[in-house]
Amino acid sequence: MVVDDEPSIRDLLAASLRFSGFEVLTAADGYEAVEVAERASPDLVVLDVMLPDLDGFEVAKRIAAPVLFLTARDATEDKIFGLGVGDDYVTKPFSLEEVQARIRAVLRRTRGESAPASRLRVADLELDEEAREVWRGGRPVRLSPTEFKLLHYFMSNAGRVLSKAQILDHVWNYDFGGDAGVVESYVSYLRRKVDAGEPRLIHTLRSVGYVLREPPAG
Amino acid sequence: MVVDDEPSIRDLLAASLRFSGFEVLTAADGYEAVEVAERASPDLVVLDVMLPDLDGFEVAKRIAAPVLFLTARDATEDKIFGLGVGDDYVTKPFSLEEVQARIRAVLRRTRGESAPASRLRVADLELDEEAREVWRGGRPVRLSPTEFKLLHYFMSNAGRVLSKAQILDHVWNYDFGGDAGVVESYVSYLRRKVDAGEPRLIHTLRSVGYVLREPPAG
DNA sequence: GTGACCCTTCAGCTATTCCTCAGCCTCCTG
DNA sequence: CAGGAGGCTGAGGAATAGCTGAAGGGTCAC
DSSP states (O other), X not given: OXXXXXXXXXXXXXXXXXXXXXXXXXXXXXXXXXXXXHHHOOXXXXXXXXXXXXXXXXXXXTOOSOEEEEEETTSOHHHHHHTTOOSEEEEESOOHHHHHHHHHHHHHHHHTTOOOOOEEEETTEEEETTTTEEEXXXXXXXXXXXXXXXXXXXXXXXTSOBOHHHHHHHXXXXXXXXXXXXXXXXXXXXXXXXXXXXXXXXXXXXXTEEEEOOOOOX | OEEOSOHXXXXXXXXXXXXXTOOOOEESSHHHXXXXXXXXXXXXXXXXXXXXXXXXXXXXXXXXXXXXXXXXXXXXXXXXXXXXXXXXXXXXXXXXXXXXHHHHXXXXXXXXXXXXXXXXEETXXXXXXXXXXXEETTEEEOOOHHXXXXXXXHHHTTTSOXXXXXXXXXXXXXXXXXXXXHHHHHHHHHHHHHSSSSSOOXXXXXXXXXXXXXXXXX
């Protein structure tokens, strides 16, 4: 369930999560959230701290499901964890990659026992979501946060063509004002760090986008 | 549904989509669009961002259907995706091939589960729309964007005779000023890249046009 | 405060792609 | 068989997209 009073953010999250295969309910304020949560018992709630009626913390207390908070950047962290309420948080403005990563982490944690692999693999390139580690051909690679998010997006969409606009929308914060040139820069960084050896995995499709895949045999 | 205030573009799109088997409604401005959409609940809306009354984004919010935006090339592309509104966009001037490709992609995506093949095949020539890959006799072929569009047009009209004018109208942008000589050039490119081996698939019908098909056995 | 790292922009460079054109070829016709 | 219309293709110039090194500014840890 996604709870935010701003329709644009609510829709953005809902659409992106649905695309990733989640079933999504939404609510625009605290009372609606509590109500919907009672009726539908969601597996997890993405909850804006700042709501028009009820305080986000208040809502969290009344909801049985795990909670991922959305909060302004300047909110002090202790407030979130200190209250013993909420399982993690993401600061606004966020990137979709980040929110999804946190969601999966919380689900993994709260569901306990079942510890899914959380490891992506394409050819001899491996990425561990939890440990935030990457190997190419068994050799560890150090990536900056953005590089990691970008590679993660590529790997979880391996074989699918991604336009620069799509990449920008998923990997960068939703309020990013710049142009798609950054994507080129970061692809260049990634290529240098993880795509130096054969076979090349990140391919450019001119005027279309990029795709991460093993080159077709032949 | 097609929404654009310019009659020429509206009619161009409507005619081309009808020919491809879609059922098409049109609207000339924002309010009409919202109204028609409510009455008819279209499966998808092709929507010009620049409308005389309502802003295209505003219209999109009030419409339940998936939206494919039409936008000027120089418009800041960033804001299209990012607002969580609209599912894809095409810049003006566009080619009909491109619009139809995007439409199919959006429908494929929003309808989810049903993942149609999206793969065309004629003899030993194969084309994957999503991956943008082409094989001839199992061997991958690299095509430029225009070559790919042209081949796609040929393959989705296999067996049908296409005049150079038709090809120009579908594969090239609607504002293309040049003459049909380009088509000859690109057919030549295609022949070299994908039609070198037997059997020849692209046939010239002198002073009529071209046709892609397997020669009748014998 | 300082240094390390990170993010973003930018500009020069390279590679690719697009389109035109001219010369040659092919087919049809008379 | 000659002539002409239509078609083919190689060459080349212009435009465009993409790559990457460098630089500026920001943030964070120490």
